[in-house]
Amino acid sequence: MLISGKQILQHAYENGYAVPAFNFANMENLQAIIEGAEEMNAPVIIQTTQGAIDYAGFEYLADIGIGAAQRSRVPVVLHLDHGQKYEYCLKAIQLGWTSIMIDSSLEKLAENVRKVNEVIKIARPLGIAVEAELGIIGGKEDDLKSEQDIYTEVKDAVDFYQATHCDALAIAVGTAHGIYKGTVKIDFNRIQEIREKLPIPLVLHGSSGVPLEMVSQAVRCGINKVNFDTELKLANLQALQTFMTKNPGVYDIRKMYRPCRQAMKEVVKAKIEACKATNKSWVVL
Numbered sequence: 001m002l003i004s005g006k007q008i009l010q011h012a013y014e015n016g017y018a019v020p021a022f023n024f025a026n027m028e029n030l031q032a033i034i035e036g037a038e039e040m041n042a043p044v045i046i047q048t049t050q051g052a053i054d055y056a057g058f059e060y061l062a063d064i065g066i067g068a069a070q071r072s073r074v075p076v077v078l079h080l081d082h083g084q085k086y087e088y089c090l091k092a093i094q095l096g097w098t099s100i101m102i103d104s105s106l107e108k109l110a111e112n113v114r115k116v117n118e119v120i121k122i123a124r125p126l127g128i129a130v131e132a133e134l135g136i137i138g139g140k141e142d143d144l145k146s147e148q149d150i151y152t153e154v155k156d157a158v159d160f161y162q163a164t165h166c167d168a169l170a171i172a173v174g175t176a177h178g179i180y181k182g183t184v185k186i187d188f189n190r191i192q193e194i195r196e197k198l199p200i201p202l203v204l205h206g207s208s209g210v211p212l213e214m215v216s217q218a219v220r221c222g223i224n225k226v227n228f229d230t231e232l233k234l235a236n237l238q239a240l241q242t243f244m245t246k247n248p249g250v251y252d253i254r255k256m257y258r259p260c261r262q263a264m265k266e267v268v269k270a271k272i273e274a275c276k277a278t279n280k281s282w283v284v285l
């Protein structure tokens, strides 16, 4: 079933687990996420960046994302990930996305607040959750590239929340988008401090490559949404390379992409398990 981001994140916030969020850009990618969530009996967020929308088409992603969510046995949220342009946020809302991220984290604070409030103004009356970002998460996501990360300051997070009352906040605590070059270090104390001060779900980006136990620890410290993208892409690539090496003459896309979908699904299931983090139940609707 397709549900609102607000509803599912609120339940996660109140019950101390995180809803995993996975990016998708095509059918196999989407099927791997939904099937993985169904096999784990877990709620899930399927998300699209502006780049994925440019690649596949807005209406097309709406068709397959909403269709898959509606047919699913588990609660599914369709989320716009790293929306940077107001037009994308607006169109996503018009087409049925149930959660929106407006990412103006590279702007000055006042401009970030202004842009977030602009989206909240149209999303809130419709019950659509708005995620914002404060601080700078390193690495590269779509065409968003940050050479260095700037950790979210607790005081800034409080001021930002008071100025926007956003529904969820992505914070920079040491993770980075893409493939990690060194060891992952997460500032768990900072997550806890921000969690104590803000009455809203916190979001961890750049979670591919973060050891599963660290993901669970971040959740126990107060994270309620965890974003994964790169590891699904890598699983897809590795499965495809292995298949083509073993079956050089095969050109049937159904045969080629079946192991890719399976490999992505295994990643999805492992991440879902890590996001549960406690013995409490997932959302039951």
Ligand code: G3H
Pocket: 023, 081, 082, 141, 176, 177, 178, 179, 204, 205, 206, 207, 208, 227, 228, 229, 230, 231
């Ligand atoms: O917004 C998406 C994520 O933050 C994904 O990051 O590709 O490092 O898993 P990742």
Ligand code: ZN
Pocket: 082, 141, 177, 205, 206, 227
């Ligand atoms: Zn991200």
